Amino acid sequence: MSVWLRVNQAVLGYSKKPVTPEPLTFELLEPGITVLLGRNGAGKTTLLRSILDPSMIQKGSVEIAPEFRTLAYVPQEPVFPAHLTLRDCLGLAFLPALGWFQKLSPEQSEEVDALLAQFTMEGLQKKALGSLSPGERQRAFLARALLQKPKVLLLDEPTNHLDPEARFFFWNALQGAVSLKDTRVLVCTHDLEFAQRKANWICAFKEGRLVHHAKSKSFWNVETIANVFGEGPARDWIKR
Amino acid sequence: MRVSLFFGCLLAFLFALWSGVPVHWDRALDTSSADYRILFELRLPRLLFVFWAGATLACVGAIYQILFLNPLAEPYLLGISTGATLAMAVGEIALGILAPSAGSQALGLCGALLVTGALLLLTFSNHGKETERIALFGLGVNFVLSSALFLLLSFHNQQVGGGSMRWLFGQIPWVSAPQSVLFALGASGGLLIALAAARSLDALQFGDGVAQTLGFSARNTRLFYLSLTSLLLAWLVSYTGSIGFLGLVVPHFVRRVFQPSSTRRLLFLSAPLGGAFLLFADGCSRGLLPPLEFPIGIITTLIGGPLFLVLLWRKP
Numbered sequence: 001m002s003v004w005l006r007v008n009q010a011v012l013g014y015s016k017k018p019v020t021p022e023p024l025t026f027e028l029l030e031p032g033i034t035v036l037l038g039r040n041g042a043g044k045t046t047l048l049r050s051i052l053d054p055s056m057i058q059k060g061s062v063e064i065a066p067e068f069r070t071l072a073y074v075p076q077e078p079v080f081p082a083h084l085t086l087r088d089c090l091g092l093a094f095l096p097a098l099g100w101f102q103k104l105s106p107e108q109s110e111e112v113d114a115l116l117a118q119f120t121m122e123g124l125q126k127k128a129l130g131s132l133s134p135g136e137r138q139r140a141f142l143a144r145a146l147l148q149k150p151k152v153l154l155l156d157e158p159t160n161h162l163d164p165e166a167r168f169f170f171w172n173a174l175q176g177a178v179s180l181k182d183t184r185v186l187v188c189t190h191d192l193e194f195a196q197r198k199a200n201w202i203c204a205f206k207e208g209r210l211v212h213h214a215k216s217k218s219f220w221n222v223e224t225i226a227n228v229f230g231e232g233p234a235r236d237w238i239k240r
Numbered sequence: 241m242r243v244s245l246f247f248g249c250l251l252a253f254l255f256a257l258w259s260g261v262p263v264h265w266d267r268a269l270d271t272s273s274a275d276y277r278i279l280f281e282l283r284l285p286r287l288l289f290v291f292w293a294g295a296t297l298a299c300v301g302a303i304y305q306i307l308f309l310n311p312l313a314e315p316y317l318l319g320i321s322t323g324a325t326l327a328m329a330v331g332e333i334a335l336g337i338l339a340p341s342a343g344s345q346a347l348g349l350c351g352a353l354l355v356t357g358a359l360l361l362l363t364f365s366n367h368g369k370e371t372e373r374i375a376l377f378g379l380g381v382n383f384v385l386s387s388a389l390f391l392l393l394s395f396h397n398q399q400v401g402g403g404s405m406r407w408l409f410g411q412i413p414w415v416s417a418p419q420s421v422l423f424a425l426g427a428s429g430g431l432l433i434a435l436a437a438a439r440s441l442d443a444l445q446f447g448d449g450v451a452q453t454l455g456f457s458a459r460n461t462r463l464f465y466l467s468l469t470s471l472l473l474a475w476l477v478s479y480t481g482s483i484g485f486l487g488l489v490v491p492h493f494v495r496r497v498f499q500p501s502s503t504r505r506l507l508f509l510s511a512p513l514g515g516a517f518l519l520f521a522d523g524c525s526r527g528l529l530p531p532l533e534f535p536i537g538i539i540t541t542l543i544g545g546p547l548f549l550v551l552l553w554r555k556p
Contacts, residue, residue, distance in 0.1 A: 052452050078446065079309050
């Protein structure tokens with residue numbers, strides 16, 4: 001296994017108040033779904049964003065290995081042009097591959113069709129992004145991200161504002177569409193149920209420190225959960 | 241769609257050509273008549289200028305809305321137009337540099353660049369990560385500069401040549417044919433450059449992070465487009481003062497009605513529609529009470545404001 005994310009002596013955050021109290025060092029090796037867990041402000045989102053925005057790295061480095069540098073990103077609160085149709089939005093995934101004045105090739109259009117079918121969103125393709133439900137929109141952004149054929153897919157609390165049904169659809173779409181051999185998925189989420197069922201690896205943060213970094217199975221016991229989220233949530237979780 | 245757009249432009253052009261002091265059309269081709277002079281030496285150059293002024297304002301508005309990720313961004317609302325206007329008003333009152341002239345345009349560019357520079361600084365500083373703050377900052381700048389302008393004009397109203405209306409609301413000047421052609425060439429050139437590079441705006445409208453994964457640097461895109469637009473804007477404002485609302489209404493109208501699939505299409509449709517809109521407004525400003533002329537900014541706001549409210553009222 002080769003390292004795909006290398007965090008080396010990194011101090012992260014904006015200007016004077018770094019989120020990490022001490023330099024952070026770790027590596028991610030395995031393909032599959034890696035979930036970043038932690039309370040609000042624990043540093044998981046900061047880590048994810050510093051992969052895309054070097055201005056958040058004050059010292060050290062956060063680096064994706066060169067052979068994995070095709071990235072795609074679904075932000076927490078996406079900004080989007082409300083008038084753009086779903087289909088045109090997906091077409092934008094091919095921007096890097098197109099020349100200045102090129103249009104989508106027939107093959108690329110077929111890829112869009114195929115993904116729309118896979119996500120069962122064919123009926124929505126002419127609709128404006130602004131008129132979709134938040135769940136549909138988030139799945140649309142996931143679809144666009146997947147069409148970019150990323151080696152690394154970054155998801156920043158993508159199901160934060162979604163109802164349980166939309167959340168279910170989102171995670172299912174993700175699992176159905178990603179070939180975990182080729183794509184490394186890095187997800188920030190508060191959705192513990194998803195993390196327990198689908199994650200291959202879990203990195204848990206507490207107050208800017210990495211307190212747990214191992215296979216998903218070893219996370220789900222009272223002590224570990226209590227360490228990250230507190231006693232109450234841990235007991236509650238185990239009861240279920 | 242293209243046909244109706246073309247006829248819209250043509251209608252607006254004919255209306256603006258007809259509007260104003262009545263012309264004896266039968267004598268229009270007689271080179272010695274006053275009617276010939278009115279049509280060919282005054283109105284036609286003016287209309288060419290007005291069309292490209294409208295096209296520029298509409299495109300700059302559309303670009304700002306993407307650069308600042310804010311649907312309310314517009315050169316007038318962000319204070320950039322007012323910055324240029326204030327600099328030129330100061331030039332005219334304190335230094336005796338009459339507008340429009342090269343010296344006055346240079347002053348206007350300085351004013352526009354100062355405000356744009358302040359907005360850029362905010363964008364690149366950490367505070368600018370929240371895009372709302374940029375729009376609010378621009379709005380605040382606009383209030384302050386407008387008040388300063390108003391104060392200045394209140395003190396010096398008697399001495400200023402064109403009256404204070406031109407500075408406060410925006411007014412189309414009588415440009416000479418060479419001036420008009422030069423502006424049309426410059427504006428169309430600038431807009432072509434904006435059109436050619438519009439792919440980067442396609443990426444940026446999904447936010448900085450996504451733009452980066454699509455291969456475009458948000459920072460460079462903003463720097464490039466803000467430089468280009470403030471150049472165009474300073475040139476325009478040195479003639480007209482700040483004309484509000486056009487940059488807000490036209491791109492919104494195009495988005496709602498045509499649902500353009502790319503930013504390039506958005507700009508491509510906004511330019512002629514903005515031109516037609518300003519031609520129509522110019523026709524109204526000269527035609528309502530000839531030979532009096534209303535400041536064109538009042539007309540654009542009177543037409544644009546309610547239209548914008550209607551657009552806001554209807555759901556997307």
